[in-house]
Amino acid sequence: MQGLGGLGSWVDQLASALRLPQAQEYALRLCLEEAVANVVMHGEPDPGAAQDAVAVQVCGAPDALHVTIEDGCAAFDPLRQPAPGGRRSLEEEPGGWGIQLMRQFAASMAYQRVNGTNRLTLTIGREGGDGEGTRGEGGHGKS
Amino acid sequence: MRMQTEEVAPGVTKANLAGRLDIGGAQAVDLPFNVLTASSRALILDLSEVEFIASMGLRTIILGARTVARKGGRMVLYRPVAAVEAVLISSGTDNVVPILRDLDEAIRAVSG
Numbered sequence: 001m002q003g004l005g006g007l008g009s010w011v012d013q014l015a016s017a018l019r020l021p022q023a024q025e026y027a028l029r030l031c032l033e034e035a036v037a038n039v040v041m042h043g044e045p046d047p048g049a050a051q052d053a054v055a056v057q058v059c060g061a062p063d064a065l066h067v068t069i070e071d072g073c074a075a076f077d078p079l080r081q082p083a084p085g086g087r088r089s090l091e092e093e094p095g096g097w098g099i100q101l102m103r104q105f106a107a108s109m110a111y112q113r114v115n116g117t118n119r120l121t122l123t124i125g126r127e128g129g130d131g132e133g134t135r136g137e138g139g140h141g142k143s
Numbered sequence: 144m145r146m147q148t149e150e151v152a153p154g155v156t157k158a159n160l161a162g163r164l165d166i167g168g169a170q171a172v173d174l175p176f177n178v179l180t181a182s183s184r185a186l187i188l189d190l191s192e193v194e195f196i197a198s199m200g201l202r203t204i205i206l207g208a209r210t211v212a213r214k215g216g217r218m219v220l221y222r223p224v225a226a227v228e229a230v231l232i233s234s235g236t237d238n239v240v241p242i243l244r245d246l247d248e249a250i251r252a253v254s255g
Contacts, residue, residue: 004166026195026226033165033197087205087235090212094205097234098198104233128226 004040007032018060023128027105028065031122032056034098035069035078039118043073048116064107067122076118077111078102144168146175152250155185157221161192164200164227173203180207184216185253187246190223196230208240217253219243 011032015025039054057068078099102109108123144162151157158179162168180186188204190196208218220242223231231237243249 008163008165008167023226029165029195030197030230033199037166037199085235087238090205090209090239094202094209095198097201101198101230101234 004033004036007036014058018065020065021126021128024065024124024126025128027124027128028058028067030105031067031102031124032069034102035120035122038078038098039069039071039073043071043076046072046074046116063126065122065124067124069120069122071118072116073118075113077113078120079109079111144171146172146179148179151187151246152254155187155250155253156183157187157189157246159189159192163195164193164203165195165197166199168195169199169203176203176207177210180210180218183211183218184214186211186216186218187221187249187253188218188240189221190227191221193227194224196223196227198234201230201234201236204236204240217255219249219252221246221249 008029011025011029014020014028020028036054036056052072055068055070059066059068081099083100083103084096102122105124105128106122107125110121112119112121144160144164144167146161147159149157149159156179158176160172164172186207188207193200204220211218218240220231220237220240222244223242228242231242241252243252
């Protein structure tokens with residue numbers, strides 16, 4: 001997969017191959033788009049990075065998808081970002097909802113900093129969005 | 144991502160979006176949508192054929208509604224599918240751009 005432009009068609013292929021329910025496909029598409037876009041648009045370069053690409057792995061299981069997204073940008077734990085408040089005005093910043101939407105659509109999220117790499121792991125249930133499940137949080141320091 | 148427009152009442156434009164309002168979709172529709180919002184004071188954004196939306200699509204909607212509002216106009220969202228509506232509600236987008244399911248009501252809302 002190269003570039004954000006290929007992400008949508010890659011999810012199409014996955015959804016077809018794994019015969020994902022519609023809600024699970026939606027949640028997968030949303031979480032991947034938000035996570036990868038966050039790295040590409042906001043990731044701060046790390047000169048000592050082990051990798052300069054975003055690596056995505058999706059493992060299908062009968063009850064859930066297990067998604068891992070890794071990047072070599074500076075350490076960034078999305079789970080530590082405050083949730084935005086409800087929008088009250090059109091004049092507010094129009095973005096900033098990606099992480100909150102991931103929280104909603106993933107059954108669980110966990111972050112680890114491993115050997116200079118950000119590793120975000122997501123579990124996406126067959127029922128898809130509005131997951132209010134457990135949200136694990138992994139180690140935070142460089143190892 | 145495709146966009147077509149029609150006049151559904153005097154001075155009221157309905158923009159019909161179809162496809163995925165993901166990053167690629169938002170990029171594809173941003174320019175024509177910006178042109179439309181810059182010239183509209185009463186705009187109904189029909190989302191009934193939009194199958195997906197994420198934060199970049201929300202941004203497109205918010206910026207469009209802001210452009211219309213700054214001219215003293217109004218924009219509403221019309222008939223999003225359930226999954227798209229869930230994203231609109233959870234992000235609070237519906238607080239600032241109303242979601243309506245009846246066309247006459249939508250026309251009244253933007254005409255007022």
